[in-house]
Amino acid sequence: MKKIIYILGFIVMVLAQWFIPGSMIYEQEITLETGTAYKFKTRPIDPSDPFRGKYIVLNYEVDEITAQDLDWNSGEEVFISIANDSLGFAKAIAAHKTSEVIKGDYVAAEVRSYYDGKLHFDLPFDRFYMKETKAKNAEIGVREAQRDTKDQICYAEVFVHEGTAVLDNIFINDVAIKDFAKEE
Amino acid sequence: MQIKLKNDLKELVAAEVISEAVSQKISTYYETQTPQKPKSLFTIFGVLGALLIGLGIILILAHNWDDFSRTVKTIWAFVPLLIGQCFVGFSIIKNKGRTWKEASGTFLYLAIGATIALISQIYNIPGSMGSFLLSWTLLGALLLYLLGSKAILLLHLVFSTAYACTVGYFDDNQVPWWYLVQIIWFIPYYIHLLKTASKNNFTHVLNWLVPFSFIITLGAFLKSDDNILALAYMSLFGVFYALGNLPKFSVHKLRTIGLRVLGSLGLVFIVLIASFEGFWSPLSKITYALHDVSVVLILVSTATFIVGFQWFKKLPQRFNFVQYAYFIFALIFLTISEENTLPLILVNLLIFCLGLFTIKIGAQKNNYGILNYGLLIITILIICRFFDTNIDFIIRGLLFVGIGVGFFAANYYLYKKQQKNNISTSNTDQL
Numbered sequence: 285m286k287k288i289i290y291i292l293g294f295i296v297m298v299l300a301q302w303f304i305p306g307s308m309i310y311e312q313e314i315t316l317e318t319g320t321a322y323k324f325k326t327r328p329i330d331p332s333d334p335f336r337g338k339y340i341v342l343n344y345e346v347d348e349i350t351a352q353d354l355d356w357n358s359g360e361e362v363f364i365s366i367a368n369d370s371l372g373f374a375k376a377i378a379a380h381k382t383s384e385v386i387k388g389d390y391v392a393a394e395v396r397s398y399y400d401g402k403l404h405f406d407l408p409f410d411r412f413y414m415k416e417t418k419a420k421n422a423e424i425g426v427r428e429a430q431r432d433t434k435d436q437i438c439y440a441e442v443f444v445h446e447g448t449a450v451l452d453n454i455f456i457n458d459v460a461i462k463d464f465a466k467e468e
Numbered sequence: 469m470q471i472k473l474k475n476d477l478k479e480l481v482a483a484e485v486i487s488e489a490v491s492q493k494i495s496t497y498y499e500t501q502t503p504q505k506p507k508s509l510f511t512i513f514g515v516l517g518a519l520l521i522g523l524g525i526i527l528i529l530a531h532n533w534d535d536f537s538r539t540v541k542t543i544w545a546f547v548p549l550l551i552g553q554c555f556v557g558f559s560i561i562k563n564k565g566r567t568w569k570e571a572s573g574t575f576l577y578l579a580i581g582a583t584i585a586l587i588s589q590i591y592n593i594p595g596s597m598g599s600f601l602l603s604w605t606l607l608g609a610l611l612l613y614l615l616g617s618k619a620i621l622l623l624h625l626v627f628s629t630a631y632a633c634t635v636g637y638f639d640d641n642q643v644p645w646w647y648l649v650q651i652i653w654f655i656p657y658y659i660h661l662l663k664t665a666s667k668n669n670f671t672h673v674l675n676w677l678v679p680f681s682f683i684i685t686l687g688a689f690l691k692s693d694d695n696i697l698a699l700a701y702m703s704l705f706g707v708f709y710a711l712g713n714l715p716k717f718s719v720h721k722l723r724t725i726g727l728r729v730l731g732s733l734g735l736v737f738i739v740l741i742a743s744f745e746g747f748w749s750p751l752s753k754i755t756y757a758l759h760d761v762s763v764v765l766i767l768v769s770t771a772t773f774i775v776g777f778q779w780f781k782k783l784p785q786r787f788n789f790v791q792y793a794y795f796i797f798a799l800i801f802l803t804i805s806e807e808n809t810l811p812l813i814l815v816n817l818l819i820f821c822l823g824l825f826t827i828k829i830g831a832q833k834n835n836y837g838i839l840n841y842g843l844l845i846i847t848i849l850i851i852c853r854f855f856d857t858n859i860d861f862i863i864r865g866l867l868f869v870g871i872g873v874g875f876f877a878a879n880y881y882l883y884k885k886q887q888k889n890n891i892s893t894s895n896t897d898q899l
Contacts, residue, residue: 287563290614294560297610298553301580302546304607305587309542312591336585336600337530339592413589415534451592462534 312450319445320389321452322366322374326440328412328423328454328461338419339411340461342440342454347396348404349376356398362405365390366444373439379403383447391442391449409442409451414462422465426456473498514571515619522548522578529586538590545586552576560614573617577608598635601627602646609653616657618670622677624654629681636688643759644688651681662716675717676726679708683730690760695747698738699801700760703767705734706794710774713791735793736822736845742797742815743852748808768798789825793818819849827878834886836879843875 328340349364356362365377365386380386393405414422426438436457443450454461477491486494525548536544555572558564581604588595605627612620632647658678661671686704690697711717712728741747771794800814823845830839850867 287560290560293610293614294557297607297614298557300610301549301553301583301607304603305545305549305583308584308587308593309591312593336589337532339589408594409592411594412592413532415532416530418534451594 311448315443315445315448315450316452319443319448319450322368322389322442322444323372323439323455324374324407324442326438326454328426328438337413338416339413340419340422340454342410342412342451344407344410344440346374346376347406348402349379350401351379351398351403352401356395356403358395358397360395362393362395362403363390363447364393364405364407374442379405389444390447391444392447407449409440409449412440412451412454412461414465418462418465422454422461425465426461511567511570514567515574518571518574519578519619522575522582526578526582526585529582529589532589541586541590545583545590548579549576549583552579556611556615569615570617570619573611573615574619574623577611577620577623580604580607596634596639598631598639598644601631601634605631605650606646609650612654612657618661621654621657621674624650625674625677625681629684632685632688636685643691644685647685647688666716672726676730679727679730682708683734689763691757692760694756696756696760696764698742698747699798700764700767702735702738702794702797703764703771705731705738706771706791707731707767707774709735709794710771710778710791713778713788714774732790732826735790736819739793739797739815739819739822740848740852743812743819743849745808745812748811764798768794771795788829790822790829793822816849816853819845823849831878831882831885834882834889836882839878839882840875843871843878846874847871 324342325345326342327345328342346366363380363383363386365380366374366389367377369375377388380390383390383392391407391409393407396404396406398404426436438454438456440451441453441455443452456464474495477486477494480486481488481491529545552572552575555568556576559568559572584600584603584607587593588600605624608620609624611617612624628647628650631650632644635642635644635647658674661668661674665671682704683701686700687697690700708727709731712725712731717725717728775791775795796818797815800811800818803810803814823842826842826845827839828842830836830842850871854864
């Protein structure tokens, strides 16, 4: 009897250990397949995580919006409606407290600050994991390219579906960052 | 068998105290008494091996192999998990020995982390370190009871503490409530170990690590970093000291009772900090957050409950002043006003009493360590006052001479007392 309980417990644990990563994958795959692709102008810097390896942190140009509602607290969740501008890059349209009222595509973000009618926010998809030999060079490469010629554009391709956003790739003038960055 | 014992036996045979045959019998007896050692060593090496392989896999995966497609990387992410689950399943179904269970459990625990890390990496999932550690510990929690594994208990404690620190101090700066769930989860197993293997080395190690984890994480539960932090820690050390004085622990050697040692050291450390004028000066202007006051109240109530329980059950022990220090300190906090002289005097008196009472316990137990610890408390108190008061040099000098004489006198008293006891014991033996 005791052994059966142990085996049942083991099966429950195994299922949970497959279900949690599986559901993570499912949510991302659904967004990648059915979501709309947006280009967010960005700038990468390179830190590392002890378990997940090297990644580049992305600072997005889309990080503020005019908001009439004064009741915004730092760290609070905010839903940002997005659309493409005339050049095909993502822009923030409006900020909402809840997602139910939004008709088009939106992303969940975190309020950084609210000052003088401007709401500053952090987009959640700010990490792009890279091969450890390329991450640093990617950061340096983008910085140098943008310094040499101002028309170098670095952007993140993000798929958005019902509030879930999946960062798929980073491009510098339409060249994928992993091809752009040389190995160390 | 120990080399020392072998040498002693040779010496005894050479001196014709025991015969060669008796020496042989003693050797055989001790050899049969210690068959577990190689097995436990094998378990330790098994766990270490699994730990190194698991950590190695995490590092290899952290390289981020961007030459592979997303599907290939996703399949690879589940390989360590699958291997670990097969080993653990085999250990449970075949009811394998301790070594198998400890090693396979350790490997699977680390494989869970590797899988979640790789999935986050492949899909660039932004989650914080806190949420990553929480998912990891929750998915591995059941392993503790399925395998009854001590290595898992250690990993669970270490990662839960890391989670509380990450959420409370670094990443999110929020209260790590899930830490309490993680602790409640392993407490039944810890109590089981205290009941069934209280003399085991691993239990002794846990008796130190568990209070250490609480000491590290308590600050994460408090929102302000002012003086109430000292009161909260004082109450926590009060809880430790009261728990360490329960009869369950009092039969053990002092070095194995981490709760009592850390409780005592912590109490003394906090009151010494509070004995400086600067500690009390900003207090009259501060209003405390309700959240922090609640944490302090819970800790004070817990310590009072344990002390009250001992008192109510009339558990065999002498009056112990140190046990009430947290409560006296809390009362001193209530005396706060614009004038900070009164709490300052009371705290200095409290330290002095703690020192005196510790000396008394040392003398009663014939324990040089405790006696000198008490003297050390008074010495540190005097050194602290040496720096922050305007007492005359002559009085300061006399105080130091006085405490020096006190050291000699107290140790000499204990030495004489021990000698007297030895003489009376040998007289009783002769009678």
